[in-house]
Each structure stands twice: as structure tokens, then as C-alpha cells.
Amino acid sequence: MARRGSYAKGVAKREEILDAALEVIAREGYRKTSVREIAAAVDLSQAGLLHHFASKDELFTEVLRHRDEVDTANASADPEARLIDTFPVVVRHNSAVPGLVQLYVSLSAEAPDPMHPAHKFFTERFDRFRGELAEEIQDGQREGEFNPDLDPELAANSLLALTDGLQTQWLLNPALDMASHLEATIDSWRSNPKS
Amino acid sequence: MARRGSYAKGVAKREEILDAALEVIAREGYRKTSVREIAAAVDLSQAGLLHHFASKDELFTEVLRHRDEVDTANASADPEARLIDTFPVVVRHNSAVPGLVQLYVSLSAEAPDPMHPAHKFFTERFDRFRGELAEEIQDGQREGEFNPDLDPELAANSLLALTDGLQTQWLLNPALDMASHLEATIDSWRSNPKS
DNA sequence: GTCTATATTCAGATAGAC
């Protein structure tokens, strides 16, 4: 499978680092986490860790990308599942991982800088999700599930924005129920059968 | 008016610093802005500036608080105006001040840390706005303006979250029209007269 | 691939004079 032992080892170490980084951030908070600390958690020196990643910012961005890939892989297990339905589920799941949410929110705040590795990541992420959601909404409109007055793209953006904003509020106040807010909004988009 | 010349001067300098800080952040981005840089913009040394503020984090938090106070004062000029109506207007206005939005998003990402001065600021801000918005929505429901099925508090939270999330997206892509997204959501809450 | 050691850079905070 691995072309050489060292290649497989490099990949394994990389994943180990990504997992450890998430754990340290969860414990220490994003702002106070240094590369050194993450290195210590995987028994590497700081320099040893940076052999695997170009910079601290890239490392942190890769943690997010890795998590997205895991989530996407899980979702693909059921090809029937629509993004718009899994959204509240994923968010509910995130509630167990405040460190991940903190990382997401912090990096998205830094992403406007075009030089930051998170810039590309978030731009592409928004584009992909917006497109997919808008398509699902449009399909739903054709089948009478969603209100035909909705602007699909605008609704898709709004759902993404709502999700991000809820995460910020939830970090401040973990009693907030993110999933129920999302569900209420999505429900309000459904065609109302009672009129 | 001023009890002593020095008092008035101190207040004036404080405001000058807050304005300058915003301007520097707009130019340099939040992450790369140091207290030294802001000090230079108002012809002070770094130590001279920190005579007016306890720390960098407090300074930045005060910039936001100051801007909120200005906005609130403007809104009070018309006591008829509801928060829910002025929201899209303020957001439209913010589109002219990316630095402010960047600061807001960055600090809200750091606010989960209870030791950070922004923690108290954002907690109180959310509480205040949520309460006020929920009340306006309830009033609107009584008068038949808003859909009676809405949960006022949940809708209030959602509007705040949507606003925050749109700002994140807009920083990444300034072509996004935040105000129209907000208006579409608020409109969807109105009682539909055509049924 | 990993380490040690260090270069670099820089920041926020504080002491004490004026």
C-alpha cells in the first residue's frame, strides 16, 4: 500500500498531529495555542512538527480541512442525504466539540487576509456549500417542498451565515440550541400546507 | 463644562485614539495592528497611549463600544424607530467601514475567553439586542404585522446570528449584499396577506 | 524525519523621569 515505509509513516504522523492540534485547541483555546504545545502533545519538537506543515496558519487550516473531509466522507455513506438535512445534524454534533467550533470561528475571522491559508479554504467552502444548498432548495421547490418565492441562492447564503453566527453566540453561551434555530429557519421555508 | 482643562483634554484624546485605532485597523487589518502603530497615528508613544487604556484588548473593545454608542445615539434621535427596522440600515452603513466589521468579527471570535474584555461586552450586547428585538417582534405579532407562529426570542437570536454570519461572508467577498439578505429574512416573517 | 540551537522579530507591559 505505501510505496515506502516512510511515506505511510509521514501520513500517519500528519493525521496524528491534526488530531492532537484539535485536542490542544479545545483545551487551551485557539489564541493561546502555540505550535510548540501541539508538538509536545505528539512527542515532537517544534521544528519536527513544522517539517509536516509549512506554517502555523497552514497547520490550523488543515485541521479544519481534515474535519470537513471526515464529515463529507460520513455523509457520502448515505448518498440520499441532502446537505440541507444534514446541516442541523452536523451542527448538533459540533456542540460536543467546542474547540473545533472555536477554531472555525477564529480562522474565519482571519480569512479575509488573502495571504492567509484559510482564505482559499473558506472561499472554496462557501462556494461549494452555497452551490449545493441552492440546488437542493431549487429541487425542493420543483417538488413543492419549499416555498417557490424563495431565492435559492440567497436562502443558501443565509443558512450558511446563520450557522456561522449561531456558532459565535453558542461559544459565548453554550446554552443556546443551535440546531433548533436552524431547523426553525428551514421549516419556515417549507410550503405551508395549511393555507 | 470640564472640571479642569486636563479632564476635557483626556476625554478628547481618548476619542481621538478610538477613531485612529479604527482607521489603522481598517488599513492594516486587525491581526497585524499593534498598539505602537495606533500610538504613532495620534502622535503618542506606546506607553503614552496605554495611559488611557489598560491593555490592547481593552482598547480594541472600547473601539467597538464607542461605535455602538454613536449608533445608539443616532437611533435615539428618532424614538419611533424600531431596532428591527434600523438593522438593515446600520448594516448597509457598515459596508462602508470594512475595518470596523473586521474588528467586530475578530473580537467576537475572541470573546469566548471569559478573561477577555470583549467577553462582557458581547454578552451584554447580545442580551440587550435579543431582548429588544424579541419585544418588537411580539408587538408586531399583536398588531398582525408578523406571523404569529414565530418564536420571538428564537427569531431575535436568528437575526443577530444571521447578521454576524453575513459579516464574515462579506469580508471574504465584498460583493455580497448583506442588507438584502437581512430584509428578505425579516420580510419572510411578515404575515402574508395574499392567502 | 527529527533534533538542537538559534536567528529574528516583535509585542505588551512597566518603572521612573519630566
Place this chain on the structure above:
DNA sequence: GTCTATCTGAATATAGAC
């Protein structure tokens, strides 16, 4: 209220050995 000077403390990144 403001300055100069300095402390203190980091943290990232890199060079070069093993």
C-alpha cells in the same frame, strides 16, 4: 499626561547535524 528606556516574554521560522 506623556516620554524614554527597558523588561520580559514569546513565538515562528530556519540552519545544519544526525
